[in-house]
Structures are given as C-alpha cells and as structure tokens.
Amino acid sequence: MKLSDALLGGFFVLLGIAVLWLASQFPSFQGQPYGAALLPSILAVGFILCGAIMMLRELRLRRSAAGGAGPAFALVPDLREGGAPALFAVLGNILAQIWLSPMLGFLPVSVIGLSVLFLVLRLSAIKALLLALATTVVCWWLFVDLLRVPLPRGFLDGVL
Template identity: 25%
Template sequence: MQINDRIIGLLAILGGIGIYAGTFGFRSIPGQQYGSAFFPRVLAIVLVIAGVLMLFTAVRGKLVTIGEMLKGSSGLKVLAVLVSVVVWVYLSPFLGFIATTALLIAALAIVAGGSPLPSIATGIGMSIILFFVFGQLLRVPLPLSAIERLLS
C-alpha cells in the first residue's frame, strides 16, 4: 500500500481537530490552573501543526511503501508497540500505573535492542516520573496499586 504525505497530513489535521473537539466535554479540576483538557489540547494543536507542515512540504510528495518499512525486525518492533498498548490497558487496573508502565517500557526498550539492566532502570525511572507528572501535577486519574498509594 502506498500513502502520500498529504493524505497523512490531512488525517493528522482531522485527528487533531477531533481530539480538540473531544476535550470540551472534560470537566475542570477545582483549584487547578490547568484542567484535564490541557494536555490533550496541547497534543491536538501539535498534531494540527504537524499535519499542516506535512501538507505544505509534500507538494512533490514521494509515495512511501509501507510494506518496505515493516519488513524484518522493524515490523516486529511496530507490532510490539501496538501489543504493549493493549497489554497496558488490560494489566494496569490490576498492577497499577507504575508497575505496568515500568514493565512495558523495559520490555519495549529490550525489544528495541537495549541491554536488560539499563532498560529496566529506564522503565522504573520513567514510570515514576510519568506518575508524578500526570498523577500528581496534572491530577490525571491513574490506575492505582499499593505502590502508587505509598507515593501519593
């Protein structure tokens, strides 16, 4: 299958507009300057900007053959990311945010070719940082376990 950058740019713009429109239903958080819609709106704006840039830079857009990008180990890495998202959705209610995120970041780093020890350290460190940024600073409701209750 071949896709032109203009098509992807248009899809990015439409996706960004859809995400931004979806944030109007988010409730505000009392006592917080930035509500739950802040981060999704920032991402939506970035997505629209990226889509516009893709539209304008793709005047002589080359067609990309997706099959070539997904051959060999690259395809397995893409599949690992997609599977990890599904696994996170199902495991996080049981293991909590930090344990599930640490496990999946470490696994993805190893799949990408990283050494096990630094991958595990990165997974643990990033999951704790993400917990504090989203769970504490932005007050995004995250799946909790004993670890998160200890840190909250």
C-alpha cells in the first residue's frame, strides 16, 4: 500500500490528536505536577508537528512539480500484478492461528494453512502437503517437545 506523504502526514496528525486526547483522560494526582500524561502528551505534539511538516512538504513539492506528483493512494506494483493472493494467504494463516487454533489446535491449522500457502505460491500439491507436514512437525518438536511451549492442542488434547 503506497500512500502519498500528505496522506501519511495527515494520519500521523490524527494519531497525535488521538493520543493527546487519550492522555488528557489519565487521572492526575494532587501534589504531583508531572504524571502519567506528560510524556505521551509530548510525543503526541511530536506526531502532530512531524505529520504537519510532512503534509506541507508534499504540498510544496506538488506545487513545484506541476502535475508530476504521484497519486494520493496506490497499491504496491507487485501487489497490483497478482501478489495479493499470496499476501492474503500469509495473513489468513496468522489469523487462523489466532482465531481457530485455540479450538482446533495448532497442528491441523498449521498443516492446512501452510498447504494452502504453498499451493498459492505455486508448488505442486504433493510438495505443498509434504512441506507443510514437515514444517509443522519440526515446529511442534522444537517448541512443544523441547521447549515445553504450550501450543494449543485443540481437540487433539489427550491424544498427544
């Protein structure tokens, strides 16, 4: 996702205002003039300043470039040319681990998710399945068997 500097700057200005507002809601204590809100407020002012300068810089550039400036919003070229499914497959894998693995367990989510990702990246079906299985088993062995990390077992709880 490619944003113009003006748009990006505007976003940071908004973020600064939001942080400033949230910080103003922090409780303050009697006799303590410098509290929890001090640093966040300073940082928020920094966001607003930097964002504003970014916007001004872009506007000046656009004026001097006379129409030669880029669009306000564009997709990354690789994404436009067909990289989107791969990106969504990666994000889907992670979201599935967040939402589905507590219920289904890490193992099935990982094997299915990785197989799909490998297929989207145009590996053959056999290779995709084998690689997905191998990666999942190695992760499980390394983190669960060796390091005792409680990766979700899901419905396989008791079997493993």
